[in-house]
Amino acid sequence: MTERDATAVSRFAHDTAVQRLDVDRFGAECRAGWRVIGDAAPNGGYLMALGARAMAERADRPDPVTVTAHFLAPPALGPVEVVTELVRDGRRHATVAARIVQDGRECVRLLGTFGDLSRAEGPTRVLREPPPWPAVDTLDEPLRAAPRGTLPEFLDRLDHRMPAETSGWTRGAPSGAGVHGGWCRWSDGHAFDTLALLCVADAYPPVVYDLDVGDLAWAPTIELTVQVRGRPAPGWLATRFTTRALTDGFFEEDGDLWDADGRLVALSRQLALVGRRPTTRG
Amino acid sequence: MTERDATAVSRFAHDTAVQRLDVDRFGAECRAGWRVIGDAAPNGGYLMALGARAMAERADRPDPVTVTAHFLAPPALGPVEVVTELVRDGRRHATVAARIVQDGRECVRLLGTFGDLSRAEGPTRVLREPPPWPAVDTLDEPLRAAPRGTLPEFLDRLDHRMPAETSGWTRGAPSGAGVHGGWCRWSDGHAFDTLALLCVADAYPPVVYDLDVGDLAWAPTIELTVQVRGRPAPGWLATRFTTRALTDGFFEEDGDLWDADGRLVALSRQLALVGRRPTTRG
Numbered sequence: 180m181t182e183r184d185a186t187a188v189s190r191f192a193h194d195t196a197v198q199r200l201d202v203d204r205f206g207a208e209c210r211a212g213w214r215v216i217g218d219a220a221p222n223g224g225y226l227m228a229l230g231a232r233a234m235a236e237r238a239d240r241p242d243p244v245t246v247t248a249h250f251l252a253p254p255a256l257g258p259v260e261v262v263t264e265l266v267r268d269g270r271r272h273a274t275v276a277a278r279i280v281q282d283g284r285e286c287v288r289l290l291g292t293f294g295d296l297s298r299a300e301g302p303t304r305v306l307r308e309p310p311p312w313p314a315v316d317t318l319d320e321p322l323r324a325a326p327r328g329t330l331p332e333f334l335d336r337l338d339h340r341m342p343a344e345t346s347g348w349t350r351g352a353p354s355g356a357g358v359h360g361g362w363c364r365w366s367d368g369h370a371f372d373t374l375a376l377l378c379v380a381d382a383y384p385p386v387v388y389d390l391d392v393g394d395l396a397w398a399p400t401i402e403l404t405v406q407v408r409g410r411p412a413p414g415w416l417a418t419r420f421t422t423r424a425l426t427d428g429f430f431e432e433d434g435d436l437w438d439a440d441g442r443l444v445a446l447s448r449q450l451a452l453v454g455r456r457p458t459t460r461g
Numbered sequence: 462m463t464e465r466d467a468t469a470v471s472r473f474a475h476d477t478a479v480q481r482l483d484v485d486r487f488g489a490e491c492r493a494g495w496r497v498i499g500d501a502a503p504n505g506g507y508l509m510a511l512g513a514r515a516m517a518e519r520a521d522r523p524d525p526v527t528v529t530a531h532f533l534a535p536p537a538l539g540p541v542e543v544v545t546e547l548v549r550d551g552r553r554h555a556t557v558a559a560r561i562v563q564d565g566r567e568c569v570r571l572l573g574t575f576g577d578l579s580r581a582e583g584p585t586r587v588l589r590e591p592p593p594w595p596a597v598d599t600l601d602e603p604l605r606a607a608p609r610g611t612l613p614e615f616l617d618r619l620d621h622r623m624p625a626e627t628s629g630w631t632r633g634a635p636s637g638a639g640v641h642g643g644w645c646r647w648s649d650g651h652a653f654d655t656l657a658l659l660c661v662a663d664a665y666p667p668v669v670y671d672l673d674v675g676d677l678a679w680a681p682t683i684e685l686t687v688q689v690r691g692r693p694a695p696g697w698l699a700t701r702f703t704t705r706a707l708t709d710g711f712f713e714e715d716g717d718l719w720d721a722d723g724r725l726v727a728l729s730r731q732l733a734l735v736g737r738r739p740t741t742r743g
Contacts, residue, residue: 245684245732247529248555251549267533273529290572301710302674371574378497392584402527406732408708426690450527450688
């Protein structure tokens with residue numbers, strides 16, 4: 180498929196596409212354009228979305244409700260297989276386990292519950308506030324201001340707009356508050372769907388960069404869980420990522436994602452490790 | 462084993478004990494004393510701890526680092542089997558999948574990463590504050606004030622002390638803030654270990670009871686993830702559970718657990734459903 184054809188569906192849908200091989204097995208391809216860490220490894224959220232696409236098809240349910248991924252080893256670019264297992268097929272939800280395998284090596288293990296969020300009903304009471312970011316058209320693209328070639332290719336997939344208060348770390352001045360976020364959308368103009376939210380939940384540099392704990396390297400994710408609460412309206416997504424407990428090198432990254440209509444559409448939490456031991460001050 | 466013998470180890474250790482049957486399979490027993498919902502179903506955290514005990518043994522690592530459980534069907538009292546799979550055995554951590562099975566029926570599916578938290582090292586920077594609860598000896602036991610027989614047996618396992626601000630729901634006056642918590646310890650006086658934290662993370666009535674959304678029934682947990690950050694010091698554990706996003710009947714319950722020395726020892730998050738549709742106001 181050429182780059183031109185790929186615009187018929189989103190680049191994301193194209194690059195996370197799965198092909199059913201039998202009842203439990205799906206073929207897919209780990210594609211260029213989604214790598215981080217000096218383009219050495221695919222973004223974890225991209226892999227999670229690819230795996231969850233196969234899981235949703237196995238579950239015969241359109242939406243991830245809560246999905247957990249444990250990251251074992253980064254796959255190289257090229258073919259992968261998603262091997263699924265239907266754990267429980269209930270009235271309202273189905274639970275599916277999966278593993279992403281490349282050349283016989285398991286790269287990601289997933290466990291998730293899937294459903295149809297368009298049919299969810301029950302009380303709503305949201306005490307969280309959407310992030311207080313200024314209007315998107317007043318904001319910079321601090322990630323794009325970096326010299327070409329110094330940022331991972333994955334950042335090109337998203338159009339990121341970040342308020343100054345959450346991008347101090349890009350200027351060598353972390354706020355110390357442990358907050359990242361801003362507005363984002365796919366660079367190709369396509370709308371986010373619920374699978375895309377799994378990718379966006381891991382689409383920012385590690386929030387620990389905003390803590391004043393020295394010169395940190397990449398932060399490997401051990402485990403990422405995303406709760407999807409609704410199908411996002413088209414348009415910019417407001418994101419906020421925080422960490423409030425870095426302990427012995429472990430930290431959580433909690434995300435909340437809000438659609439263009441101001442509705443909370445996902446909560447995420449990951450456990451990650453700081454990649455290199457900095458000058459210890461804390 | 463008699464009740465008297467059981468005090469040699471904690472009731473918790475006794476009731477979550479596993480016996481290795483072969484490399485991957487463990488025998489265990491779902492015991493009385495841990496049930497909720499009118500004593501109809503075992504507490505989810507109890508089952509999670511039982512499963513994680515087998516997983517830790519399979520991993521040959523003492524501590525859960527992050528464990529996720531999806532709850533499929535409540536087991537009855539009696540024998541269960543924990544079938545484990547060592548997914549990855551790394552230098553620092555091991556990842557294990559498991560299922561708790563009774564009479565051929567899968568009840569819980571788990572996925573977790575295990576390690577040795579006594580050897581964790583790296584920077585620490587905790588921005589969270591421990592919960593602001595008054596001193597434990599000034600607090601009531603609101604759950605025990607209820608008429609005998611109206612509370613699930615599980616509540617007897619823990620000595621709960623709750624500040625008035627988090628127990629208004631027991632008096633028909635939820636605060637609306639979506640907060641539960643207080644101090645707790647095992648009723649038998651034994652100290653908490655890291656497996657016990659998985660149980661405590663699910664040891665409070667659903668935090669959604671503190672929202673003013675009508676007469677709620679039990680809230681089934683879809684998925685619970687606990688990040689364990691450290692081994693708790695002996696003594697009272699301070700807990701805080703919050704929900705800030707009830708959407709279409711789904712809500713998260715976020716917990717933070719602090720040991721008697723004021724150290725954060727675990728973060729938890731579950732996704733649950735309100736059990737009955739109340740008079741909708743939100």
